Amino acid sequence: MNSRNQIKTHFDNNIIIFFLFFFIFSCGLLAFKSSKEEKCLVSEFNVEVNSFEEGATLVFSDSSKESYSWSWYFGDGTDMEYKSKVKHIFRKAGDYKVKLLINNSCSLEKTIKIKKSNKLEIKPVVESKIIVSFTHPEKVFKDEKIQFFDKTANAVSWQWKFDENESIGSKVKNPTYTYKTTGLKTVTLIVNGDKKYTLSKVVNVIEQNAPVETRPARPARPSAVSAPVAVEPVVKDDKKLITEGEIGELIYIISKGKLTYESFKNNFCKDQLPSVQINSKSAMSLKDFYDLVGTKRMKIKSIKIKRETNTCVSSIYIKV
Numbered sequence: 001m002n003s004r005n006q007i008k009t010h011f012d013n014n015i016i017i018f019f020l021f022f023f024i025f026s027c028g029l030l031a032f033k034s035s036k037e038e039k040c041l042v043s044e045f046n047v048e049v050n051s052f053e054e055g056a057t058l059v060f061s062d063s064s065k066e067s068y069s070w071s072w073y074f075g076d077g078t079d080m081e082y083k084s085k086v087k088h089i090f091r092k093a094g095d096y097k098v099k100l101l102i103n104n105s106c107s108l109e110k111t112i113k114i115k116k117s118n119k120l121e122i123k124p125v126v127e128s129k130i131i132v133s134f135t136h137p138e139k140v141f142k143d144e145k146i147q148f149f150d151k152t153a154n155a156v157s158w159q160w161k162f163d164e165n166e167s168i169g170s171k172v173k174n175p176t177y178t179y180k181t182t183g184l185k186t187v188t189l190i191v192n193g194d195k196k197y198t199l200s201k202v203v204n205v206i207e208q209n210a211p212v213e214t215r216p217a218r219p220a221r222p223s224a225v226s227a228p229v230a231v232e233p234v235v236k237d238d239k240k241l242i243t244e245g246e247i248g249e250l251i252y253i254i255s256k257g258k259l260t261y262e263s264f265k266n267n268f269c270k271d272q273l274p275s276v277q278i279n280s281k282s283a284m285s286l287k288d289f290y291d292l293v294g295t296k297r298m299k300i301k302s303i304k305i306k307r308e309t310n311t312c313v314s315s316i317y318i319k320v
Contacts, residue, residue: 040106041066047110053117054093061085062102071101090114130154132199134189140179141208147176148187155191162187179205183246184267186253200258242267242313244303251300254293261290269312274305276316283315 041064048059062070062084072081074088075096081088090096093116100108133151140146150158150173160170162177163185169177179185188200250267253259265286268274276289284292298320306315 040102042102042106042108044110045100045108047112052113053115054090055117056089058088058090058112059085060088060098060100062100064102067102069103071104073099073101075099130191130197132189132191132197134199134201136187136201136203138202139204139206142179142182142205143208145176145178146203147174148189149174150189150191152189152191152197155197157191157193159190159193160187179203182206183243184249186249186258200253200256202253202259202263242305244305247305247316248300248303251293254290255297257294261287264290272308272312272314274313274316276318278318279320289316 042062046059046061046063048061049056052058060072067084070082070084072083072086072088074081074090075098076090076092078088090112093114096112096114098110098112102108130152132155135149135151137146148160155173158171158173158175159168160175160177161167162169162179164179164181169175182205185203185205186200187203188198191197246267250259250264254264265273268286273286275283276286277283278289278298300318300320302319304317305313306317308314
């Protein structure tokens with residue numbers, strides 16, 4: 001072979017040393033970087049829930065010992081959470097990708113399927129206007145069973161008081177009651193357990209053996225044929241026999257604004273209304289006394305009445 005065509009290869013020792021040093025340095029740097037990278041030892045996070053329905057509370061958690069920081073993203077536009085255990089509520093049905101970033105390097109993801117709730121929607125109850133109403137006989141006999149009928153719309157509970165004691169007499173809608181004493185009784189109904197839905201009415205309780213008298217009817221005008229004169233039984237006017245206690249009850253009802261003057265004066269003889277005298281002062285008319293009770297509060301100590309020979313009350317004496 002011709003020496004001129006022979007190629008001689010020669011490497012400088014410095015170059016060889018440089019490349020050898022660079023190779024060793026690169027291997028060391030790679031090993032150092034690999035040692036600094038943390039392995040993701042967590043494969044999934046926990047989800048606790050009774051029902052995957054909208055509005056239900058879900059509990060997300062990570063219980064790994066190697067974790068020291070957490071970032072939760074729920075995929076529904078809400079803010080991120082940064083604790084190992086968090087609660088979350090999905091307000092609407094749908095699929096949500098929940099992501100968890102652990103130690104800023106390990107990322108986990110899970111799809112949560114939220115269904116529509118089977119619970120009925122509870123709408124706020126608008127309270128209807130309640131007007132208390134009930135019917136009853138205005139005049140009854142002592143020891144006679146009578147019935148009261150509630151006519152109140154939207155009533156669900158009832159408290160009846162019949163004015164023979166302070167306790168509740170009945171809690172049914174249409175109760176029956178038997179009075180053991182006579183006089184004017186204030187019947188009170190409270191519906192739905194609310195005192196603003198209250199109505200009071202007066203029942204007149206009389207003796208069953210009240211005296212009865214008869215009186216002839218007005219004779220008919222003369223005619224070609226005379227008809228027989230009819231005779232009808234008439235119950236004696238028991239309003240004339242009103243007692244001091246009953247007058248006191250009436251005054252109490254007037255003070256509550258629940259008795260009209262017409263109803264008040266009907267308890268006395270129509271053609272002979274009594275006068276009223278308070279603490280030996282000048283006597284006043286029954287109408288003036290009614291107006292006074294409606295505007296002025298008074299504590300009555302005693303009531304005495306004076307009757308005429310026809311049993312009509314002519315005077316009422318009140319001590320306050």
